[in-house]
Amino acid sequence: MGSMAKTKSELEKVIAEVRDMQKDVGKITNQQINLNSQLTENRLVEQELSLLKDDAEVFKLIGPVLIKQDLLEAKGNVSKRINFITSEMKRTDDQMALLEQKQETKRKQIMDLQMKLQEQAKQGAVQ
Amino acid sequence: MSGMLKKEDESEKNVTLEDQQKINQFSRLLNEKLELQAFLSVRKDLHQLYDDASDELMLAADNEKVQFAVGDAFIFTAKDEAEETVEQCKTEIVRTMEDSQKKYDNKVESMTQLKTELYAKFGNSINLEEEA
Amino acid sequence: MGDEADLSWVVHGHADEHFGIPKVIFFDDVEKVVKEHEVQNTLQNLTALFQRYKFWETKFMKNKQGLQQKIPDVKRTIDVVKTLQKRSNSDIDEPITTRFELGDQIYVKAEIPKSDSVSLWLGANVMIEYKHEEAIELLQKNLETAETNLEHLESHLNFIRDQVNVTEVNMTRVYNYDVLQRRKQPEASE
Amino acid sequence: MESQEGTLPLGSLNIEQLQNVQKSTEQEVQSLTEQLTQLTTAQQRILSSKRLAKEFGKQPEGKEILLPLSGSVYVQGKLCDTSTAMVDLGTGYYALKTLEEAEEYFQRRAAVIKDNVDKGTQALVQRRQMYEAVTSVLQQKMAAAQRQGAS
Numbered sequence: 001m002g003s004m005a006k007t008k009s010e011l012e013k014v015i016a017e018v019r020d021m022q023k024d025v026g027k028i029t030n031q032q033i034n035l036n037s038q039l040t041e042n043r044l045v046e047q048e049l050s051l052l053k054d055d056a057e058v059f060k061l062i063g064p065v066l067i068k069q070d071l072l073e074a075k076g077n078v079s080k081r082i083n084f085i086t087s088e089m090k091r092t093d094d095q096m097a098l099l100e101q102k103q104e105t106k107r108k109q110i111m112d113l114q115m116k117l118q119e120q121a122k123q124g125a126v127q
Numbered sequence: 128m129s130g131m132l133k134k135e136d137e138s139e140k141n142v143t144l145e146d147q148q149k150i151n152q153f154s155r156l157l158n159e160k161l162e163l164q165a166f167l168s169v170r171k172d173l174h175q176l177y178d179d180a181s182d183e184l185m186l187a188a189d190n191e192k193v194q195f196a197v198g199d200a201f202i203f204t205a206k207d208e209a210e211e212t213v214e215q216c217k218t219e220i221v222r223t224m225e226d227s228q229k230k231y232d233n234k235v236e237s238m239t240q241l242k243t244e245l246y247a248k249f250g251n252s253i254n255l256e257e258e259a
Numbered sequence: 260m261g262d263e264a265d266l267s268w269v270v271h272g273h274a275d276e277h278f279g280i281p282k283v284i285f286f287d288d289v290e291k292v293v294k295e296h297e298v299q300n301t302l303q304n305l306t307a308l309f310q311r312y313k314f315w316e317t318k319f320m321k322n323k324q325g326l327q328q329k330i331p332d333v334k335r336t337i338d339v340v341k342t343l344q345k346r347s348n349s350d351i352d353e354p355i356t357t358r359f360e361l362g363d364q365i366y367v368k369a370e371i372p373k374s375d376s377v378s379l380w381l382g383a384n385v386m387i388e389y390k391h392e393e394a395i396e397l398l399q400k401n402l403e404t405a406e407t408n409l410e411h412l413e414s415h416l417n418f419i420r421d422q423v424n425v426t427e428v429n430m431t432r433v434y435n436y437d438v439l440q441r442r443k444q445p446e447a448s449e
Numbered sequence: 450m451e452s453q454e455g456t457l458p459l460g461s462l463n464i465e466q467l468q469n470v471q472k473s474t475e476q477e478v479q480s481l482t483e484q485l486t487q488l489t490t491a492q493q494r495i496l497s498s499k500r501l502a503k504e505f506g507k508q509p510e511g512k513e514i515l516l517p518l519s520g521s522v523y524v525q526g527k528l529c530d531t532s533t534a535m536v537d538l539g540t541g542y543y544a545l546k547t548l549e550e551a552e553e554y555f556q557r558r559a560a561v562i563k564d565n566v567d568k569g570t571q572a573l574v575q576r577r578q579m580y581e582a583v584t585s586v587l588q589q590k591m592a593a594a595q596r597q598g599a600s
Contacts, residue, residue: 057545144287359518364495
């Protein structure tokens with residue numbers, strides 16, 4: 001009975017860990033969705049800026065103020081932003097891959113523990 | 128705030144009406160605290176935006192007019208006037224933030240007090256943590 | 260809420276100040292309640308009541324969110340009129356140059372001659388011209404009304420949430436009492 | 450979700466698994482439908498802006514109008530440039546354009562959305578077919594299970 005209780009509490013612990021990981025997966029997924037839509041929006045802006053004539057008037061909204069911005073500067077800023085988003089996306093992808101790996105390990109652990117528990121139950125019944 | 132009192136509890140601590148009122152009070156405070164927290168975080172972002180606006184305005188040419196957001200429209204405004212308005216808004220934002228921060232601190236303080244009292248009586252059989 | 264649970268003994272008489280939403284009775288003596296009404300029946304009634312409170316909570320929350328959107332909107336409108344008023348009170352006589360929103364994502368240029376009035380859209384196809392200070396006064400009144408309504412809503416919500424808490428605590432206490440009783444007399448349980 | 454959704458061997462799934470697939474497919478259908486509604490609304494707004502850009506060019510300069518400063522505040526004003534517009538490019542960027550250029554801009558935006566609408570519609574049709582397939586297999590299996598239980 002004592003060893004079974006131990007296995008049980010171990011199992012509960014691992015299950016709780018997996019649950020926490022799933023929460024993290026959810027968070028990262030949200031980040032990914034967010035980054036993705038940011039990327040799409042910035043790409044559209046990048047494309048539009050590239051279509052403008054060199055002397056076109058461009059403004060940037062900062063807080064409540066629309067301030068004139070040099071077209072080249074605007075292009076530079078948007079491309080910097082896109083680079084940043086792309087690297088963030090790579091970071092979240094890596095995080096996700098790592099998390100999936102960890103989850104896989106934990107799931108195996110759960111299966112092992114469940115098997116152990118069944119065996120212990122059998123032994124207990126025989127005795 | 129569901130299930131503050133734990134089920135299948137061994138202890139036979141009697142819950143009095145006074146305890147119940149404390150639990151209600153705690154729950155109210157928690158709600159108000161979370162609202163203030165959200166408000167403060169929005170204000171903080173807004174303040175940052177206005178800060179950025181000040182910085183950009185400083186860099187703009189003196190004789191240049193900027194377009195200032197008014198309602199859904201923009202109004203052409205002299206740079207110094209825009210700067211003045213931005214500063215006024217910033218002061219106002221800071222004021223509301225300080226106001227809310229004070230309220231927030233008060234809630235936290237009252238919550239800590241209630242927590243101490245309730246935990247002293249119910250120990251582990253009550254859960255007053257803020258995240259499930 | 261099609262359940263026909265008899266809730267008359269778990270709630271006080273109607274509390275008129277909260278739209279007739281009843282106040283739940285705090286069980287001073289769980290044992291007495293259980294002896295009179297039985298565990299299952301008590302829990303069932305409390306669950307039904309709990310669900311009603313939750314329904315009211317959701318309803319009031321929606322109203323609150325609506326008001327919480329309206330209030331900043333009115334404040335923004337007041338800001339617009341105040342900006343116009345400031346300009347009209349200044350010694351600048353040139354018109355205001357603006358880019359206004361012609362449609363989604365498109366703005367065009369216009370001049371607003373110096374003036375001391377604005378038109379307010381009051382809904383239902385009604386637009387009325389006001390002097391700046393009249394407009395501000397009217398909008399301020401709207402704001403105050405909205406803020407008072409919000410306060411009332413908050414007080415109803417607080418009341419409902421108290422009822423939710425008491426109902427929950429009642430349920431847990433009845434449940435725990437039952438568990439304890441069974442543990443004391445294991446032979447009595449079938 | 451399964452990677453090759455189209456070729457999911459529905460026949461080999463048990464009732465519980467089928468019910469899960471049915472539920473998740475139903476949710477997908479629902480969220481796709483919502484997305485499509487949003488896209489269509491956005492599309493209509495953009496096309497309306499395109500029409501406005503065109504119409505605006507026909508207005509005489511100096512024309513007196515009642516212009517909106519917010520949803521509920523209007524003031525008397527005069528149009529002073531009916532050949533240029535400022536368009537919102539997104540992410541806080543705005544640009545001045547001739548009305549013709551503005552029209553082209555909205556046309557491009559509308560094309561991007563139409564692309565998304567087409568893709569979404571295709572996905573929706575596919576998901577609906579999937580839902581129907583799952584539902585029909587599920588009904589068969591349940592009927593079979595009932596017959597077995599009855600005999």
